Each structure stands twice: as C-alpha cells, then as structure tokens.
Amino acid sequence: MKKTLRIFLQSALVVMAMLYLATFAVADDGVIVQSDFNDGTMHWSISADGVLTISGTGDMPDNDSPWSTYNSEIVNIVVNEGITRIGDNAFNDLYLVETVSLPDSITELGASCFRGCEKLFAVEIPEGVRAIKDGTFMYCRNLTEVELSEGIITIGNSAFYMCSSLVEINIPDGVTTIDVCAFESAGLERVFLPASLERIGDNAFYQCPIEKVYYAGSRSSWNGIAFEHGNEEFTDAKIIYEATYGNAVAVEAVEPVNGAVIIDNYYIAGETVTVIAMPDPGYSLKTIIVNGDPIEGRTFTISAGQTYTVSAVFEPYYGVIASGMCGHNAYWCFYENGELYVYGNGEVSEMAWSNYRGNIESVVIDEGITSIANTLFHGCSALKSVSLPDTLTTIDGYIFISCNSLKTLELPASIETIGGWIFQGMNLDSLYFKGTISEWLEIAFGADIGSSINYFLECVDKFYISGELVENLVIPDGITSIPESAFEGYDGLKSVVIPASVTTIGRQAFSCSSLVYAEFLGDAPIVATSAFYGGDSFTIYYHENTSGWSSPLWDVYYAACVEEFSDYSVLDEDNRNSQGILFTLNESAKTAVVGDGSNTPNNSGYYGAQRGAVIIPDTVVKDGSIYRVIGIGPYAFSENRHVTSVSIGSGVTSILPTAFVGCPELKSITVSEDNEYYCSIDGVLYDVGALYLYVYPGGKTDESFTVPETVQTIGTYAFYDNEHIRTLTVGRNVTAIYEEAFCGLTNLMEITLPFIGTRERLEDDSYYYSEQFATVFGYGHYGENCLGDYDYDINYRINGSLKNVTILGGDIYQNAFNNCGSIEEINLPSIPNTIPSQCFYNCAALQRLSFGGSVCEIGNLVLPEGIDSIGYSAFYGCEGITSVTLPASLTNIESSVFSGAGVEEFAVAAGNLYYSTDEWGVLYNYDKTELIQYPSCRVWPYYNVADTATSIADNAFYGSSTLVNLYIPNTVTSISVNFRACPYLTICCYINSAAYRYALNNNLTAWYMDNRTLQGIRVYSLPEQTVQTEGAVNLAGLYIVGDYGGRELQIDNYTLNYDDQTSGVKTVTVEYMGKTATFEMVFYTSEAGNVISFRTDEDLDGKVAMIVVYNSDGAMLLTANAAIINGEAQIGVSDDVFAAADHAKLLILDESNYAPAAAAQEISV
Secondary structure, X not given: OHHHHXXXXXXXXXXXXXXXXXXXXXXXXXXXXXXXXXXXXXEEEEEOOOEEEEEEOEEOOOOOOHHHHHOOOOOEEEEOOOEEEEOOOOOOOOOOOOEEEOOOOOOEEOOXXXXXXXXXXXXXXXXXXOEEOOOOOOOOOOOOEEEOOOOOOEEOOOOOOOOOOOOEEEOOOOOOEEOOOOOOOOOOOEEEXXXXXXEEOOOOOOOOOOOEEEEOOOHHHHHOOEEOOOOOHHHHOEEEXXXXXXXXXXXXXXXXXXXXXXXXXXXXXXXXXXXXXXXXXXXXXXXXXEOOEEEOOOEEEOOOXXXXXXXXXXXXXXXXXXXXXXXXXXXXXXXXXXXXXXXXXXXXXXXXXXXXXXXXXXXXXXOOEXXXXXXXXXXXXXXXXXXXXXXXXXXXXXXXXXXXXXXXXXXXXXOOEEOOOOOOOOOEEEEEEOOOHHHHOXXXXXXXXXXXXXXXXXXXXXXXXXXXXOOEEXXXXXXXXXXXXXXXXXXXXXXXXXXXXXXXXXXXXXXXXOOOEEEEOOOOOEEOOOOEEOOOOOEEEEOOOOOOOOOHHHOOOEEEEHHXXXXXXXXXXXXXXXXXXXXXXXXXXXXXXXXXXXXXXXXXXXXOOHHHEEEEOOEEEEOOEEEEEEEEOOOOXXXXXXOOEEEEOOOOOEEOXXXXXXXXXXXXXXXXXXXXXXXXXXXXXXXXXXXXXXXXXXXXXXXXXXXXOXXXXXXXXXXXXXXXXXXXXXXXXXXXXXXXXXXXXXXXXXXXXXXXXXOOOOOOOOOOOOOOHHHHHOEOXXXXXXXXXOOOOOOEEEEOOOOEEEEOOOOOOOOOOOOOOOOOEEEEOOOOOEXXXXXXXXXXXXXXXXXXXXXXXXXXEEOOOOOOEEOOOOOOOOOOOOEEEEOXXXXXXXXXXXXXXXXXXXXXXXOOOOEEEOOOOXXXXXXXXXXXXXXOOOOOOEEEOOOOOOEEOOOOOOOOOOOOEEEOOOOOOXXXXXXXXXXXXXXXXXXXXXXXXXXXXXXXXEEEOOOOOOOEEEEEOOOOOOOEEOOEEOOOOOEEEEEOOOOEEEEOOOEEEOOOOOOEEEEEEEEXXXXXXXXXXXXXXXXXXXXXXXEOOOOOOOOEEEEEEEXXXXXXXXXXXXXXXXXXXXXXXXXXXXXXXXXXXXXXXXXXXXXXOOOOEEEEX
C-alpha cells in the first residue's frame, strides 16, 4: 500500500510541475521563492510547479507559516527527511494542495496542521506518529484515502471533521480512543475498528452514513467499548465481528424474473453474504443462484481473488390472500395456508396484516430484517410457529402478547436487544437461543419500556442456550458483568456457578424462584438490589481465601464457605453437624435419628450442604459422647430444594416413608454395603433384599422405569413428586402397592400395573385394600393437572398427564376408573362378565378400551361378547362415545349407564333376547315395554316414545340437550328420575296421564294434546332421489312431522301413495289421520340384479349414505340415498344406467343437514 501511494504521489508531482513551468518565470534552479525559518535551522521553498518543500532538522515551530502568502500557488507539499514534527496550523488553509509527502522521521503532526486543505485527496501517516491531534485534517473535503500507521494510539477532537469524501477508514490496532467529533460529518460508509479500541467520544461519527463496521474483536469486547453521546450511527450499521482489513471483492446482483435480490455494495474476503430475496406478489423463493449455481439457504462466504454474481429463481405461489408494505423497506404476504411471509431489509414497523391476525398460523421473517416493532403479532391466537432471521438484532416489547398457540421459539444469535414482556399472557414450552451464554449476557433487556424489568422468561418452561437446557448454569470464565434481568423469572434455573472474572451483577439478574444455590469461585462481586431471588432455602456458596462476603450487600442471603463442610460427625449446641443436618439424640441408648422427631411436614432438618451432597455418618459426637445414627425420621428432609444426593451409613435401621418427600433435586440415594437393612440399586432405595421399594428419588431424571422383578411391595410416597418419569412398569411379582405410592408423578403418561388399586382381593381377606385405580396416586393437592376420584371425602387424584393404562391381572370392581378424566386408553387383562357400576365414570378423554386383546374404539363402541351385565353409570360422562352396540350376551343393564356421554344411537347385536332398539337408535328392553336410554346427542329434535312402552328408566333422557318435543303416550305409567340437563324440552302428553303428573310435579314444560287437532303434516330431510327395487322404496332419512297448532311432533305410522310401475319424476303423497302432504322424487324401476352395492370397512349400520354413479367420462348418471344395513349399502338401477355405469362413489351423510360427512369410498361397476 505504501509503495503504491508513494508512486502515485510522485507521478502527481511530475504532472503538476509540467503545468506550472508554462506559467511562472523562474530562477535557474526552478525556485520561485525560498527562505530560512525557525532560527535558520530549516529552509522552505516554492518551485515553479507549485511544490512547497520543507527541509532541515528537528521540530517545525507552531503557528509559523511564512509561505502562507503564497497559498494560491502551492499545490503539493514535500517534507524532507530530518524534520521530526509538523507544527500546529503549519499548512492551514492551503486550499489548493492535493498531495502531501511526509518522511519517516516525522513523529508528530501538530493540531490543525492540514486543516482546510480542501483539495487534499491522499495522505500516508509515517510509522513514528502516535496520535492524530485535534483538527489535523479538518475540512479536507476531497480526502479519499488515508493510511494510518500502526503506532497511532489516539485520534483527536475533530481530526477528520467534514472529510465528506472519505468513505472508508482503517483504524489500526493499538488505537484506544477516538475523540470527540473525530469523524463528524465525514462520508464514511465503512469503518474498520481494532479490538484495542476502548472509547468513542461524543459525536465521533455523528452524521456519518455508516453501513458496515468491521470490528477485529468479539461481540463481547464490542459491547465493552464506551460509546459516548451522539454515535447512533452504529445502531443501524451492520457489525461484522472478528473481521480483518482487506481488499474489496466485487459482488454484483443480477435482477431476476418475478422478484428482486438485494445485497450490500461492499464485501471483503472471508465475509458472509446474506442475500435478501423479495418475490413479487403471488411468487415465493425457490433458490438463490451464485455464479450460475444454486446454493443451500441464502448465505455464502466470500473468497479472495474471485468475483461474484448473485440472482434468484422465484416460482408461482397460488393462494395469496393479501400483501403490502410493513416498513420503509419491508414487505409482507399472507397466504391461504395461514403463513405470513415478511421480507425486505431494516425494520418491520407496522402491523399491516392486522385484519388477518386471527388466521395467521405461521410466520417466516426473511434474512435482511433487522428489527421488529412493538406488538406486531399481538393477538395472533392461531400462531403456532415463527422463524426469525440471523440478521435480526432487535425485538421490541409486547411482540407476542396472547399468542397462546405458540409453544416453541428459536432466537438467533444476532439478537442485541429484547424488549419487555414479549411473551405476556403466554406459556411457552421451549425457548431456544442459538448463540452462546456470553452472547446472551450481552443482550439489553427491557430497554424499550424504560426498565430492565423483563419477566419474559417467566413465561418459558424450558430455556436452551446453544442446544443445552439452562438448569445448572456455569458462567464462562472471562465474563466480567452479568446484566440486569439476564435470567429474570426463569424458574427452570436450579443452580449457577459464577467465575472469579465477574465483578458486577445487575438487578434481578437471577430472580428465579427455583434457584437453589449460587457458587462463587472468586471474590464477592458488586451486586445490585435483588440480584438473586431464589427459593426459601437459597444459599450463596463461596470459597476460602476469597473476600468481600462480609459486605452489607450480601447480608440478605444465607452464605456458607464450601471448605468448612468437611467433618460431618461433630454436632453443635443445636444438635446440627457442619452440613446443617439436625439430629435427635437418645441419651440413654446413645443413638441418634436424623430430624427433629416431629411428624409435621415442611419442617426440614436439613438447611444446607456443599452443593446438596448429604452424607449421613455412622456416628455423631457431642460433648465427647458418641451416638450411633440408627434412623432417618419423619419429614427429615421434607421440601428441601438443596439436596441432590444422600449417602446412608451402615448403622441406619429405620427410614420413615416421609423422610424424603418434596426433594425435587434429589437424584440418588446410596447405602453402605455393610448396611443390613437397606440397599441401593441405581440410586433407588430398597430393603436389603430388594423386596420392598422405599424411595425413587424425586430428582432422578430417567423418563422410564421398570420395577425390578424381585420387588413385591411398593411403599407409601415411593415415587413422590418425580417430574421426569413418563413411563412406569410394575410387573406381576408386586403384590401390594401402598396408598400414594405414585403421588405427584406430574408428567407420567403411561403406567402398567399388576392389578387395580392397592392389592388383589383375596378370599376371607381382612387386610385393608382399595380397588380404585386412583388410590395409589394419593390425595388431591396438586391443582389443575389433577382429576378427582369418586370419593369426595378422600378425594384421591391421578395426574392429568396420564394417558395410557395397562392392567396385567385381577378383577375390575365398582368405581375402578371413576373420574380418571385424562386417560385415553385402558387395557384390561380379560373380558369381564360384569362392567361394574361407575367403572368408567367421567372418563371424558377415553378413546380406546381393550378387554384381553379385544379392542373397542370408544367412538363406535362395540362391546365384546361375554359381557352379561353393565352397572349403573358405568360409562357416564364418556364424551367420546358416539354409538354403542350391545352384545348378544348382555342380560342386564342398569340405569344411567351412558348418561352424559356423547351417544347418537344405540344398536343391539343379533340374537340378544333382552334388549332392542327402534329405527331411531333408542334403546328399549326386548319387547319395547321399557325405554332404557335415549341417545342424548341425537340431532333430530323430535321423538315419540313407542306406544308399546309402559315405563321409562331412571335418567333415560339425561343430558339430551337437543331434544325439543318429546311425545309420551298414555301407555307409559311409570317414569323414574329423568330429564335433567334437558334445557329445551317440552313434554307432549295427555291430561291425567303419568307423563302429565310427572311434568306437573317436577315443574317441567308440558304441552297437553287433549284439545289439539292435527292441522297438517310436513316432510323434512327429503332425499334428492330414491330408487324403487322390486317393490321396495328406500326412503332413508325421511322425516314426517305433524303440526298440532304450532307444535310439531314426529309421525311414524304414515302411508305413502305413488305409482310404482314406471320410472321418472313422481308425485308422492304422504297420508296420516286424514292429512296429506305431497313432494316430488325421482324413481327408477329396475330389473332384479341391476344392483350397485358397497361393503363398508366400518360398522355404520343405520347411517344414511349417498351413492353417486358415473360413466367412463366422469359424467354423473344418478345420485340416490341408501341406508347401510349389515355393513352394506345398495341401490337398484335401470338397464340404461347400469349399462352406461363405469364407477360409483359412496358418501356417508351427516344426518343433521344431509351433507357429506366423510371422504368418499369408490368402486368400479
């Protein structure tokens, strides 16, 4: 660079000399004027070609410019070797000077020495110069090239002020300070800054159009630079970290079809190019093209010595709903599939898609967008996924308020600012930050709301940095400051280790309610108020030979020195050892038990230990007496959030069931091999033969566990509050499970048990046992994730996460799965003779039942043969049931069996001699003298109880919320408790009938028919076409109602009159009690055998289907409705239709509106 610049300067001098020789009369030596100065130690001269030459030795004096009267003649300056300093204002206002040549002997440039040299366009600073002083190149408006030497340390005030042609500057390594207004109003677009830089003064780069900053240091060291007022130009500039100065590489954008590409106009070798692709409306990006070849993604890296062309291929995207601008250079497009695509560059400042926010399901923000403004996605309730670009630096506050469907989000490492309350009103399952811990700690939190109070991590269940779950956090060495609100509100953080390099910790940096301890490896840093806010037992651990812990700043925390936890056997005056464990001593027996002996929870005898590792010694010593440690008492470690492991000595003979309840961080229990009563296998506590499982640690992180085959008994609280187990298997060898053994397994999804309840029922067994599934889960104190058992006095609970249950043996008894509302699948060992009362009561989520491998899908529940009795309310509230088929073996069904379920129709298997259904799917006894159960979710609002009925069973109509008019004939003489949850019901009956008296006594709406006359009849849900086959007419879905003076009742015993001899459009007459109604239908007479038939895969008997027949060209020949009987739907067709038919489709119809309710089944004809 230096050699090139010098050659350039010499050439310029030659050109200028030739111009001036033609203008001036000169002496023989070519000099116009010359003189000595500085007491004769220096000499200056101006040649005819306009070159000012300075020669001599030493420092030029300040403010001494004898050549200033010739400023209109000087165009170049040459300072000869020997001159060591340019004086202040030496060449001030030499406005025609274009070049300057400085010797290596120069070590200092005086203040304002080149000020006002407006035509100066290039200068090279000698290696010996240590500072560019105030105003040195001020107002050098044509200065385009400056080479600063490596030795420079500071750049002074206004040094390059108003150098408007200077578009690039490379500040060399070693510079620590760029002073006030140093480059103010310069033309800088690119700035290369060294890692040595410590301070940038007020307005140093004010009004510079900076686009890129190439910084030699890391992002962390960049954030350590002191930026003073007026340097906002860096806010919008692109910062490239760990960059080195290099030559520009040519990168050209080639305009594509159906869109545009945007790239920067300057790149250097090693730099990453991010291509911004902007499709036209109706198009989306297919690929980026670089030098003619497609690339993966949108980025590529520049190599030295190459040139690049960049373009893109866009493809049509049909289904664009709306598009437009959402910022100065930002655009948006909303598609039919629910995707919002945002692209362009700079800030997204406007919620231009507000009219569609309730329909937005995914958001893709493309590379080039750097900032997203406040509340942009507020109220996007359907939003499930968001993709953020690696160019994004700023997320303003309140951005995702009430986006309740968004459960996971990934933040790019480029983020520098995160506004306050960005997830307000949400519960995010997972938040991923792609950067490092160091980069996370460089983010400014909550700046847009004028406070660091942030709390967005409060809405996050699991937080990941660089793919690692933030739980036991280790701050990297070298970090000096932890900013305010860095982890505020994140309750997944359990512990943090802070290196000696940290000197300050900001306000609420670790305000995390689940934080157990913080360990400091060095001296106490300066902490702000509420820097730590952990759980009740939160502890500060520090190391010996460190200082600062006696400061009042630390008085609010419990603090302990790690190295003091060494001798665990010596007790203090409060009977505690150095770990803080409390012992109860028996003076006469000289024995000790851990804990205070109280049978009261939340009274932990353990207050703190070295990072939670507890050692229970064989003996303890107090006042010279030795006590054998023989037991761990009730609630000894209750609700302790410190303890992570427990080592039990050889002398312990008794451990109470409640000893370790509520220890969520306890991952392992180990037992001395010499202990004769207990043992440990993989951190789980058993008796010495592993016959009895005592404690599965609450913090053990395995997601599945199988109880060893040796185990016969599982104790109370054995699995208390473990949040990690998803699958639990208990084999047939286990014969007893105590109450609350599985209490608090809050994320358990699958369980296999040997029987239901606490143990199998034995003959003549007087031992207490329970036959309810929920008993082993315990009492109901776990809030919204739990579901109640039937017994409201005991109020047992299962956890709402439980979905799948398998029972290996034993019988099923009353209330077995009562109120187990979260379970979706239950697998029982065999087909029972009886399904007991309230067995599946309120199992609202149940989807599948298996009896000895016989699988019953709950939606269309077909109970297997072998079941002969169903107890009362057995399936009450099972909302997933839509149809029920009862087996031929069933002889007894009690009341309310399916009340509150979602049943639309009943069916009874052929051969059953005890029960039957009518054509509307209503369940009766065999001879229809008793109405057993009305399908509560039947859509049709009218129903007539059969004239054969004499009684209506208990709760037969419970929950029939769509039933409007119910006709009960005089034949019914007995009505049990009924009609609860029937809000629209009117009972139609005769005065003095049983129905009349029932309605009167129970304050039900009734409509009495004694004085009512039939005024007319009406036809509903008429099939579009029907087919006559061999004299039988298919009228599936035809409903006839009678009008009784403003109230309609269903009519069953009507007659139809029509001509059955010819095909075509027919007028059909319906007749009932002297009233008629007519309608038109299309009829076809057909030869026997001209039948189009479908076999369905599912049992859809009773459903209405539409059959559509097509010819080979796809033209429709015929549509007709048909009922599905014994899994078959068929129609007869004419010879002409049959001959032309190529294929047909079957569609199941929705009975509420007779529109297709499922995908078509197709056959060839």
